[in-house]
Amino acid sequence: MRLSYRIFALGCLLCVACGSHGREPDRLRPHGFRLPSNALVVHALGAIKGKHYSNSLEALESTLSRGGRIIEVDLSFTADGDLVCFHTKHEKHLGLETPVTEVSTADFLSHRYADRFTLIDLETLFHHLVDHPGTYVVTDCKHDFNPCMEKVLSVAEAMDPALVGRIIPQFYKDDQWLDVARMEAEHGSFATVIFTLYRTKIDDDAVVELVRARGVPVVTMSRKRFNPDLVARLTEIGVDSLVHTVNKPAEIIGYVDHGVRGLYSDRFVLWDEVLTAAAPKAGSPKGRPRDAAADPPRG
Numbered sequence: 001m002r003l004s005y006r007i008f009a010l011g012c013l014l015c016v017a018c019g020s021h022g023r024e025p026d027r028l029r030p031h032g033f034r035l036p037s038n039a040l041v042v043h044a045l046g047a048i049k050g051k052h053y054s055n056s057l058e059a060l061e062s063t064l065s066r067g068g069r070i071i072e073v074d075l076s077f078t079a080d081g082d083l084v085c086f087h088t089k090h091e092k093h094l095g096l097e098t099p100v101t102e103v104s105t106a107d108f109l110s111h112r113y114a115d116r117f118t119l120i121d122l123e124t125l126f127h128h129l130v131d132h133p134g135t136y137v138v139t140d141c142k143h144d145f146n147p148c149m150e151k152v153l154s155v156a157e158a159m160d161p162a163l164v165g166r167i168i169p170q171f172y173k174d175d176q177w178l179d180v181a182r183m184e185a186e187h188g189s190f191a192t193v194i195f196t197l198y199r200t201k202i203d204d205d206a207v208v209e210l211v212r213a214r215g216v217p218v219v220t221m222s223r224k225r226f227n228p229d230l231v232a233r234l235t236e237i238g239v240d241s242l243v244h245t246v247n248k249p250a251e252i253i254g255y256v257d258h259g260v261r262g263l264y265s266d267r268f269v270l271w272d273e274v275l276t277a278a279a280p281k282a283g284s285p286k287g288r289p290r291d292a293a294a295d296p297p298r299g
Helices: 002-020 057-065 105-110 122-131 145-159 161-166 176-187 204-214 228-236 249-257 271-278
Strands: 039-042 070-077 083-085 136-141 167-171 194-196 218-222 240-244 262-265
Touching: 039 240, 057 070, 057 122, 070 145, 083 105, 083 122, 083 145, 122 145, 122 161, 136 145, 145 161, 145 167, 145 176, 161 167, 167 176, 194 204, 204 228, 228 240, 249 271
Parallel strands: 039 070, 039 262, 070 136, 136 167, 167 194, 194 218, 218 240, 240 262
Antiparallel strands: 070 083
């Protein structure tokens, strides 16, 4: 009797082990990195000489030289299947008449953004990350999420596997958290993970339930999608909120007052500028100027 019970118990353990092996995750793993308070995510590698969206070498080097440490990049595929730093539908700024997906990598890199700025591929971006420890890159995949992120991981691991831990993927659809979880199971943890809302139509209730149930640590919303109540609900469950894209210091004050963790900006906005914008003007009452403290715009 005792032997039979032991055999039965061992069989149960084996069944549990077999059942759990390869089982799909039900939430994201915890991440060791948290965005700093008043985080600045430099949008599209940063503006350069008044130009936004260049994703160029000059923009990257300018941002890094001024201390930018969380840098967002637009990623697009070329006809060769390589990832380059480029925002789709900006081909006219390169003098191209065809989509970047129909252009070879060599041809793409031979052009200049606005006839001035040097175009780069993902490898070049990662080389700069290697040279600047403590810098993180936020991905914005302009094509299908999974092929893009698999290519990002392949390039990172070929150069330095530690780079995976400095990548912050943005996912766009409410089921793509599972794709991220699968990638982390195979390749190791990302720095953190962001659910960005600009490609989804799910309502605020669904957003809160998704990130609560699936362990998503950060939500990014556009200025139009921004909702103080959503930010408050996310904060209550320990989820950080970001807003994109904000370039005026006076607007930043309003978002920060509503509890967002940080913002995306085309400019390398120094928080000293924000404090200056918030300081009382000569002859005005103490406290923030009325326009700076007002609710931020949503459009």
